[in-house]
Amino acid sequence: MALVLRRIFDEYHRYMTEYRDTRSVELPLVGSPWPVITIVAVYLYIVLKAGPKYMEHRKAFDLKEVIRVYNAVQVIANGVLFVAIAYLLSLRSNFSYICQPVNYGRTREGYEEMFMSYCYFLLKVLDLADTVFFILRKKHSHVSFLHVYHHALMVMITYLAFIFIPGGHAVMLGVWNTLVHAVMYFYYFLASYGNQYSIWWKKHLTRLQLMQFIHLGLHFGIPALFGIDCGFPRFWLWIGFLQAVFILTMFLDFYFKSYVRNRKSSRKA
Known part of the structure; x- marks a missing residue:
């Protein structure tokens, strides 16, 4: 067992040494995997076990004002990042939307990405x-x-x-996701005030999310399925493609149950 663990550790160290981007080693939370593993483990423990148990015999907290501030922060943060990424892409005439390699250089463009x-x-x-x-x-x-x-x-x-x-080909994920989240948290912000158009917003927000995953599926799937090689790792193209397809399937199921099926039921009634 000790030999197996040692082999796993040696392979992990070799892989990180050969492939990890060394420019970000000193940044908070990303120098080693343990901070992120801890965050996700604590998150899952809280939301799946400790949180429900703690609230079991307590009244729901009134967090309306806290959540409004949180939603506003999310709208601003995602909106600013969306504009920043879109602006940087607009300045790069050589950026390929078919297959774009990662810029690992210690240059201005590399550090921007x-x-x-x-x-x-x-x-x-x-x-x-x-x-x-x-x-x-x-x-x-x-x-x-x-x-x-x-x-x-x-x-x-x-x-x-x-x-x-x-960066590289994965930049498009950031473009789509920050746009969708800016709109989504703006919807949440409006809904907290009982906005009369919140139902309309929710339906079209779901459609925007569907558009996101359809495009990302194509964005990662085309170079993965057709073997287009620009230096961007094939493994990550497949990860992006399969994740987009999986989430798209789940969102389609949600959309059908929430809007298509309910609309048919209301017509019959």
């Missing part, structure tokens, strides 16, 4: 607060498998993507 990727990773960590708010407000029905899976996995995947492929 790395910094944007780091900011995106931090936003995924901030997203974990969503589920904690649900638990404290006793909105347990909102803590679905899709919700918890998506939040926990996104932190892990964005961490790994950041230390190995900070």
Whole structure:
């Protein structure tokens, strides 16, 4: 057993030495995997066990003002990052939307991509607060498998993507996700005031999310399926493609149950 563990450790150290982007080693939370593993483990423990048990015999907390501030912060943070990434892409005439390699250079463009990727990773960590708010407000029905899976996995995947492929073809994920989250948290902000158009917003927000995963599936799938080689790791193309297809399937199921089936039922009634 000791030999097996030693072999795993040696392989891990070799892989990290050969492939990890050394420019980000000194940044908070990403120098080693343990901070991220700890964050995700604590998150899962709180939202799946400790949180529900703690709230079992307590009244729901009134967090309306706290959540409004949180939503506003998310709108601003995601909106600013979306504009920043889109602006940087607009300046690069050589950026390929078919297959774009990662710029690992210690140049201005290389550090810009790395910094944007780091900011995106931090936003995924901030997203974990969503589920904690649900638990404290006793909105347990909102803590679905899709919700918890998506939040926990996104932190892990964005961490790994950041230390190995900070930018390149994966930039489009940041563009789409920051746009969708800016709109989504703006919807949450409006809904907290009982906005009369909140139902309209929710339906079209779901459609925007579907568009996101359809495009990301194509974005990662085309170079993966057709063997287009630009230097971007094939492994990460497949990860992006399969993840987009999986989440798209779950969102399609949600959309059908929430809007298509309900609309048919209301017509029959």
